[in-house]
Amino acid sequence: MELREAITTRRSVRSFTKEEVEVSTIEELLQLALYAPNHKMTQPWRFVLLDRQDQVPLQHLIKSKKALKKGKPVPEKEPIAEDAPSHMLAVVINVDEKEKVYRDDFGAVSSLIQNFSLLLWEKGIGVVWKTPGFMKDQEMIDLLGVGENEELVGLLHIGYPAVVPKMKEREPLQSKISFGLPNK
Numbered sequence: 001m002e003l004r005e006a007i008t009t010r011r012s013v014r015s016f017t018k019e020e021v022e023v024s025t026i027e028e029l030l031q032l033a034l035y036a037p038n039h040k041m042t043q044p045w046r047f048v049l050l051d052r053q054d055q056v057p058l059q060h061l062i063k064s065k066k067a068l069k070k071g072k073p074v075p076e077k078e079p080i081a082e083d084a085p086s087h088m089l090a091v092v093i094n095v096d097e098k099e100k101v102y103r104d105d106f107g108a109v110s111s112l113i114q115n116f117s118l119l120l121w122e123k124g125i126g127v128v129w130k131t132p133g134f135m136k137d138q139e140m141i142d143l144l145g146v147g148e149n150e151e152l153v154g155l156l157h158i159g160y161p162a163v164v165p166k167m168k169e170r171e172p173l174q175s176k177i178s179f180g181l182p183n184k
């Protein structure tokens, strides 16, 4: 697959088949994704890989939080959904006290996630970067083992696509670009 094809056809996939993605494939592609640019080679990331079993307590926590927020009773712990991802990858970054370094590091990890997404897509594997509203809650932090000077950037849901969403058109470049200094 050409790079431009990967970029244009990649979609955020949220519904997956039961087929498992090999852990060795995830490791191989994540290793490649590490070549993402990162200012001063901070390499600010680390990862926690969760299989379907690991997702049960995590999904239960997320569903319970959502229910509580809506004033509904906490649901029973359910088995994993039919179309659940094969794996989830929790992406964690160091939080530098300097705002500039933090911003650069966040940019770097975003590049890494896009590298990884395109490499997965090239192999027919779908991914979505999810940022549930409870990422900073203590229970989530404890469950995933996020450290004091760390932050959860998101949960990447990974698996073979059951449904590939339609492409969402982007605003044309002409509405986003200008040429030359605006205030010469």
Ligand SMILES: Cc1cc2nc3c(=O)[nH]c(=O)nc-3n(C[C@H](O)[C@H](O)[C@H](O)COP(=O)(O)O)c2cc1C
Pocket: 010, 011, 012, 013, 014, 128, 129, 130, 131, 132, 154, 165, 168
């Ligand atoms: C930082 C970030 C956070 C996102 N969080 C979520 C999320 O919590 N839930 C979700 O379903 N999609 C999430 N997405 C995926 C976007 O919704 C998706 O990229 C967008 O709708 C464009 O669709 P496409 O990726 O298929 O082109 C996130 C994407 C980014 C970059």
